Amino acid sequence: xxxxxxxxxxxxxxxxxxxxxxxxxxxxxxxxxxxxxxxxxxxxxxxxxxxxxxxxxxxxxxxxxxxxxxxxxxxxxxxxxxxxxxxxxxxxxxxxxxxxxxxxxxxxxxxxxxxxxxxxxxxxxxxxxxxxxxxxxxxxxxxxxxxxxxxxxxxxxxxxxxxxxxxxxxxxxxxxxxxxx
Amino acid sequence: xxxxxxxxxxxxxxxxxxxxxxxxxxxxxxxxxxxxxxxxxxxxxxxxxxxxxxxxxxxxxxxxxxxxxxxxxxxxxxxxxxxxxxxxxxxxxxxxxxxxxxxxxxxxxxxxxxxxxxxxxxxxxxxxxxxxxxxxxxxxxxxxxxxxxxxxxxxxxxxxxxxxxxxxxxxxxxxxxxxxx
DNA sequence: ACTGCCATGTAACTAGTTACATGATTGG
DNA sequence: CCAATCATGTAACTAGTTACATGGCAGT
Numbered sequence: 001x002x003x004x005x006x007x008x009x010x011x012x013x014x015x016x017x018x019x020x021x022x023x024x025x026x027x028x029x030x031x032x033x034x035x036x037x038x039x040x041x042x043x044x045x046x047x048x049x050x051x052x053x054x055x056x057x058x059x060x061x062x063x064x065x066x067x068x069x070x071x072x073x074x075x076x077x078x079x080x081x082x083x084x085x086x087x088x089x090x091x092x093x094x095x096x097x098x099x100x101x102x103x104x105x106x107x108x109x110x111x112x113x114x115x116x117x118x119x120x121x122x123x124x125x126x127x128x129x130x131x132x133x134x135x136x137x138x139x140x141x142x143x144x145x146x147x148x149x150x151x152x153x154x155x156x157x158x159x160x161x162x163x164x165x166x167x168x169x170x171x172x173x174x175x176x177x178x179x180x181x
Numbered sequence: 182x183x184x185x186x187x188x189x190x191x192x193x194x195x196x197x198x199x200x201x202x203x204x205x206x207x208x209x210x211x212x213x214x215x216x217x218x219x220x221x222x223x224x225x226x227x228x229x230x231x232x233x234x235x236x237x238x239x240x241x242x243x244x245x246x247x248x249x250x251x252x253x254x255x256x257x258x259x260x261x262x263x264x265x266x267x268x269x270x271x272x273x274x275x276x277x278x279x280x281x282x283x284x285x286x287x288x289x290x291x292x293x294x295x296x297x298x299x300x301x302x303x304x305x306x307x308x309x310x311x312x313x314x315x316x317x318x319x320x321x322x323x324x325x326x327x328x329x330x331x332x333x334x335x336x337x338x339x340x341x342x343x344x345x346x347x348x349x350x351x352x353x354x355x356x357x358x359x360x361x362x
Numbered sequence: 363a364c365t366g367c368c369a370t371g372t373a374a375c376t377a378g379t380t381a382c383a384t385g386a387t388t389g390g
Numbered sequence: 391c392c393a394a395t396c397a398t399g400t401a402a403c404t405a406g407t408t409a410c411a412t413g414g415c416a417g418t
Contacts, residue, residue, distance in 0.1 A: 113200075
């Protein structure tokens with residue numbers, strides 16, 4: 001929790017708006033699913049709407065009804081100068097919480113002595129498939145940032161987390177081999 | 182959430198008791214800090230006590246007052262056969278939730294365009310130090326499991342997550358270089 | 363006409379946290 | 391004797407979730 005009482009997730013949502021476009025809660029959820037989730041996590045839609053209300057109350061963003069003519073009750077949000085300042089301040093001066101890896105396949109393997117070996121192997125093999133899927137998604141993300149100067153930092157981060165998940169894929173293979181010994 | 186309504190964290194706590202020793206809530210917290218946290222996360226003490234009560238109500242563990250002569254109101258827990266069966270069932274037949282990486286340094290870097298470059302570099306350099314500390318702790322853990330047959334699976338998992346954090350350390354360096362371009 | 367996506371939110375819940383109260387024991 | 395650690399838990403809170411209600415719009 002930052003000095004101003006906002007959670008890291010609130011800053012993640014606010015951060016999505018620092019890229020300059022006006023976005024709706026729905027847009028934010030989609031973008032979070034496609035990016036944030038690889039190195040933070042993607043909050044539920046209802047959670048996003050709540051954070052938006054909180055951020056607006058603090059003056060970090062403003063909202064207006066969407067495109068005229070769009071009868072859907074769309075509402076779009078834009079970051080304010082105060083919001084941009086808060087993000088800069090948060091990045092520089094808020095003690096970052098520790099890195100956290102929630103790795104269900106590793107947790108299950110850790111308890112391998114309490115499980116059937118064949119079923120444990122199946123868990124790891126499924127995990128291997130999952131991680132590879134994740135890597136492909138990240139590769140798509142990286143391709144989408146290429147050549148776009150505004151996406152320089154997201155590109156750097158996607159390469160970063162790609163290396164992490166690639167190491168997981170390799171280490172999963174190694175663990176599978178060791179299970180067979 | 183598993184079929185029987187227990188959270189993954191409940192199974193993590195129960196899992197700590199599959200290694201056979203009787204443990205107190207306090208012991209569990211310490212052990213979680215020293216192991217679980219590298220691939221799952223370490224619940225607060227109060228959370229552990231709550232999960233213990235829940236698990237005992239389900240008959241997955243039993244408790245008794247600690248060593249006679251120990252006037253401290255210590256209570257130790259042991260897993261039951263039903264508990265062991267539940268763990269085996271959970272490992273094999275519960276859909277694992279997706280892997281989750283909460284990486285505050287990467288999140289901040291993702292928003293690099295909204296921050297002062299020098300301060301962002303400082304965030305990454307601090308992260309590099311943190312990860313190296315983590316790697317040393319994992320190495321201690323690995324050393325502690327070596328030669329102990331009961332710790333075979335924990336050993337496999339520690340090597341596994343070691344590879345992941347080592348990749349993070351390397352990728353952090355790469356990101357720092359790219360920031361300088 | 364129907365299906366699927368767009369879009370926002372509320373209600374009710376579970377998960378997990380911090381702060382605190384309480385008291386014993388151990389080591390210097 | 392004092393500080394640190396051992397040890398358990400309650401209370402009050404925040405974080406985050408799922409389930410659901412509501413309705414528009416677009417393509418087939």
